[in-house]
Amino acid sequence: MSVIFSRAPLRISLGGGGTDLPSYYGEHGGYLISGSIDKYVYMLTHTVFQKRYRLKYSEMEEVDDPCDISHPIFRETLKRHWNGNPLEIAVVADVPAGTGMGSSGAFTVCLIKALSLAKRRSITAGDLAEAACEIELDILEEPVGKQDQYVSAHGGICAYTFAADGSVTVDPLDLDDTTQRRLRNNLLLFYTGEARSASAILADQVKRTSDSDQSMVENLHRTKEMGHRSRALLEAGDLESYGELMHEHWENKRRRSPGMTGERIDTLYTLARRSGCVGGKLVGAGGGGFLVVYAQRPEDTRQAMAAAGASELPFDFEFRGAIGNESA
Structure with missing residues (x-):
């Protein structure tokens, strides 16, 4: 061979x-x-x-x-x-x-x-x-x-x-078939137009966690708890509540480290929410890359994001x- x-x-x-x-x-x-x-x-x-x-x-x-x-x-x-x-x-x-x-x-x-x-x-x-x-x-x-x-x-x-x-x-x-199908249809990925190196953001998290920085450790405790809640909501098929939890997750995540978000990212997220998304967050460490959102009206969100110059990446699991x- x-x-x-x-x-x-x-x-x-x-x-x-x-x-x-x-x-x-x-x-x-x-x-x-x-x-x-x-x-x-x-x-x-x-x-x-x-x-x-x-x-x-x-x-x-x-x-x-x-x-x-x-x-x-x-x-x-x-x-x-x-x-x-x-x-x-x-x-x-x-x-x-x-x-x-x-x-x-x-x-x-x-x-x-x-x-x-x-x-x-x-x-x-x-x-x-x-x-x-x-x-x-x-x-x-x-x-x-x-x-x-x-x-x-x-x-x-x-x-x-x-x-x-x-x-x-x-x-x-x-996850039952209905939940998987709704996830495929309602979770949308959009490119923010900004690639970034995660090293600086992650290095800050590592240092502050290793130093027992109380705000960082408490933030990660809340994050872990949201992971458990995410599983429960996904397995229950309660995707609207899961979408709302994504918003809570993003609000917690953006407080974690400097450089987590920026004007372009905040603008796109606001547009997504106005178009009917109940929640979303940056994929990865932050600072750029792709925004994932849970859209109740996917076509409205696609139109709003396209008008803002954010390209969609269609995907499946x-x-x-x-x-x-x-x-x-």
């Missing part, structure tokens, strides 16, 4: 996001609801006839030794998960990086999945997620949590419990997680 295809889904957080960082769950335990969506990071990995490592992403690199790779995730993952001949790897994604849907975690999951296939070894979703977390959290020491890697590896709409010892429990939500295959 010479060419391996792999893909890993992006995600939208549905409640409790931010409690998956070690600085919080290591002391208090974390809990959130998140769903993988049908937008992906894709990789093609060519395993034969390569004299050098050739990596194609937003840039292109060609090196003899993985230690010389500039891209940190490529470099550290290949150093630890590959000992074969040089590879050619090409990467594309459905959405740009820095838009709050877990692209970095999906990238790492997708790469480890590809290397496992290249070695002809199976890997469970849990082991795949933990291997990706090790690269980003332990090796690269990025100020990120475990949500992105776990959602991308497992897929579906699940509750994630983060224990103080770092272990993660994954529990799929019990997906339930397969990271996958891959080989071709001759």
Whole structure:
């Protein structure tokens, strides 16, 4: 087998996001609801006839030794998960990086999945997620949590419990067909037009949590409690109340760190609410990216956001997680 295809889904957080960082769950335990969506990071990995490592992403690199790779995730993952001949790897994604849907975690999951296939070894979703977390959290020491890697590896709409010892429990939500259909129809994603790096916002959260900043810790306690309430409302099919909770969640989230929101984001959110959305929030750490809203009148919201220049990203939930295959 010479060419391996792999893909890993992006995600939208549905409640409790931010409690998956070690600085919080290591002391208090974390809990959130998140769903993988049908937008992906894709990789093609060519395993034969390569004299050098050739990596194609937003840039292109060609090196003899993985230690010389500039891209940190490529470099550290290949150093630890590959000992074969040089590879050619090409990467594309459905959405740009820095838009709050877990692209970095999906990238790492997708790469480890590809290397496992290249070695002809199976890997469970849990082991795949933990291997990706090790690269980003332990090796690269990025100020990120475990949500992105776990959602991308497992897929579906699940509750994630983060224990103080770092272990993660994954529990799929019990949603009936009507609730899933209404979620697909009424949850809308709009691009704010502003990509951002989450590092500064997350670094502030990590520092203040580690320093036992009372306002930050209390904010995250409320966030975790909203994660539990989100699950209860979703499983009960009470989506209007869930939409109202999204608004409460956003009001709590925007108080968490400086740079969480901005004039453009606030304007779009106000327009969405005026068009019939009962609630919404930024996807991801904040500062930019995509706005997810629960719309009672979806077409009115689409028209209002289009008039404001906010492009919609149509999506559905997906339930397969990271996958891959080989071709001759």
